[in-house]
Each structure stands twice: as structure tokens, then as C-alpha cells.
Amino acid sequence: MPSAAGQVNILRGIDLDIAKEEAVGLVGPSGSGKTSLLMVLAGLERATSGSVMLDGREITALNEDSLAKLRRDRIGIVFQAFHLIPTMTALENVAIPLELAxxxxxxxxxxxxxxxxxxxxxxxxxxxxxxxxxxxxxxxxRAFAPEPALLLADEPTGNLDHATGETVIDLLFALRRRTGTTLLLITHDRELATRCDRQVHLSDGQVSDGQVEPAVPA
Known part of the structure; x- marks a missing residue:
């Protein structure tokens, strides 16, 4: 990725396929590149090489306007921080992406x-x-209302206590099942990752050898 300090190789040789309606838990230590991978998949950061395909469409070369439209129509994102507009009601915050579309x-x-x-x-x-x-x-x-093809969730319970976080995660998986949305869940919690169909372990910007595995049944 480009930066003020020059090119920084955060992700190296990532080769990852996620099937339609699959839930994948992405785990790894801090600094391993999990959030960077999410940002590239969402078109919020540009990789210096390689390609990203969504529903058979190459998105790597899209311009900023096209990427913004793609996110609006096809990708939902939930971050650790809530990123709600403070001057708008809950209803207005959820309605915004729908109105823009x-x-x-x-x-x-x-x-x-x-x-x-x-x-x-x-x-x-x-x-x-x-x-x-x-x-x-x-x-x-707000993320699920537009019925996205792909939901990217980056430590969605990181700012919540354990009990509240459990409630939010239960809702996330219930909504995913209801809508058939493909999910990439970034988490440091290995137990939480086991709720996904598959786990992918990232280390030093690479998928660790032998560390793509199915989830352990509950």
C-alpha cells in the first residue's frame, strides 16, 4: 500500500476465496494485516498489486465514484467504532444509505x-x-438495511462489554442467516471465530500455513 513514508508491504501474497453466503472468521495477532485486508476488500484502500473480485467483477481498477457506488449497493461494513452521525436520529442514520441509493x-x-x-x-x-x-x-x-451481498465486520464488539457483545454478535449472525449475506468477521476472539463456517489465520500479512480451517461445531 502507498503511504507518506513510501510503499509499505502490509499484505503479502494473500490468496483467499470466500463463497457466496459463507461466513469466514479472520483471526490473527495485532498488526497482522486483518484490518488492512478488510480495507482493500471494501475498496477503501488500494493494493499495489493483485486483484479483488466481487461477484465475478474486478473492482481493483474502479475509480473512487464507482467504488463508492459499489459499497453503497453491495457491501455493508461494521467497525469497532459505531460511526453514527451524532446529529441524526437512529432512523435517519439507518435511512441514509437507502436514500443515497x-x-x-x-x-x-x-x-x-x-x-x-x-x-x-x-x-x-x-x-x-x-x-x-x-x-x-x-x-x-444500517449495514444490513441495503441487503448487501457482502458484510465486512471489524471487531464489532471491541467497544462493548461481554454480555452486550454477545447480544450484538447473536443479532449479526441471525441477520446474516435471514438475508443470506456473505460475512467476513475480523476478530481476535478464537471462540467467536468458531461460530463462522471457516477460520482464516493471518500472520505478518500472509495466510499462515495450514491455518485455513473449518469452524469447530458448537
């Missing part, structure tokens, strides 16, 4: 998405009036 029933779909995460009673609340768990549930609703 010119979805006519944006508010109806946003309401349904918030209902799906148990927040139908918080529609008019601002982020500052919500707990951390509620804010992340709004972020989940």
Missing part, C-alpha cells in the same frame, strides 16, 4: 431494520442518547 421506501426499510435489532422504540433517539450496545445495533441495522 434512491430507495423509495427508505424510511419503511430503515424502520424494519431497526425493528429487526430490537430498537423500534428508539427510532427518534440521537446516538448520544443510546448506550454503546444500542449504537452498535443501529450500525448493524
Amino acid at each position: 434512491a430507495v423509495r421506501n427508505a424510511n419503511v426499510r430503515a424502520r424494519a431494520a431497526l425493528d429487526a435489532v430490537g430498537l423500534s422504540h428508539r427510532l427518534t433517539h440521537l446516538p448520544g442518547q443510546l448506550s454503546g450496545g444500542e449504537q452498535q445495533r443501529v450500525a448493524l441495522a
Whole structure:
């Protein structure tokens, strides 16, 4: 990847295929390149070589406008930080990507998405009036409302206590099953990764030898 200090080789020789509707847990130590890989897959960072395919479409060479449209229409992202707009209500935060995509029933779909995460009673609340768990549930609703083909989740429970994090993860997997969305879940929690169909271990910017494995049944 390019940087102010010159080219930095964070990811090296990554070869990863994720099947449609598959849930993959990406695990590895801090600094191994997990978030960088997510950023490349989302088109938020550009790799200096290689290619990224989504639904058979090469996205590596797309310009910024095309990448933004791709994210709007095909990719949902949930980060550790909630990234909600503080001056907008929960309903408005969820409706924004739908309105940008010119979805006519944006508010109806946003309401349904918030209902799906148990927040139908918080529609008019601002982020500052919500707990951390509620804010992340709004972020989940916002990510799933456009019905993305791919959901990228980067340590989605990192800012939450254990019990609240369990609730959010249960919701994430329930929504994924309901929508058939392909999931790439970045986590440092090996136990959480076992809830995915498959685990991929990243070390020093590479998939570790012998470390692509199916999840252990619960």
C-alpha cells in the first residue's frame, strides 16, 4: 500500500476465496494485516498489486465514484467504532444509505431494520442518547438495511462489554442467516471465530500455513 513514508508491504501474497453466503472468521495477532485486508476488500484502500473480485467483477481498477457506488449497493461494513452521525436520529442514520441509493421506501426499510435489532422504540433517539450496545445495533441495522451481498465486520464488539457483545454478535449472525449475506468477521476472539463456517489465520500479512480451517461445531 502507498503511504507518506513510501510503499509499505502490509499484505503479502494473500490468496483467499470466500463463497457466496459463507461466513469466514479472520483471526490473527495485532498488526497482522486483518484490518488492512478488510480495507482493500471494501475498496477503501488500494493494493499495489493483485486483484479483488466481487461477484465475478474486478473492482481493483474502479475509480473512487464507482467504488463508492459499489459499497453503497453491495457491501455493508461494521467497525469497532459505531460511526453514527451524532446529529441524526437512529432512523435517519439507518435511512441514509437507502436514500443515497434512491430507495423509495427508505424510511419503511430503515424502520424494519431497526425493528429487526430490537430498537423500534428508539427510532427518534440521537446516538448520544443510546448506550454503546444500542449504537452498535443501529450500525448493524444500517449495514444490513441495503441487503448487501457482502458484510465486512471489524471487531464489532471491541467497544462493548461481554454480555452486550454477545447480544450484538447473536443479532449479526441471525441477520446474516435471514438475508443470506456473505460475512467476513475480523476478530481476535478464537471462540467467536468458531461460530463462522471457516477460520482464516493471518500472520505478518500472509495466510499462515495450514491455518485455513473449518469452524469447530458448537
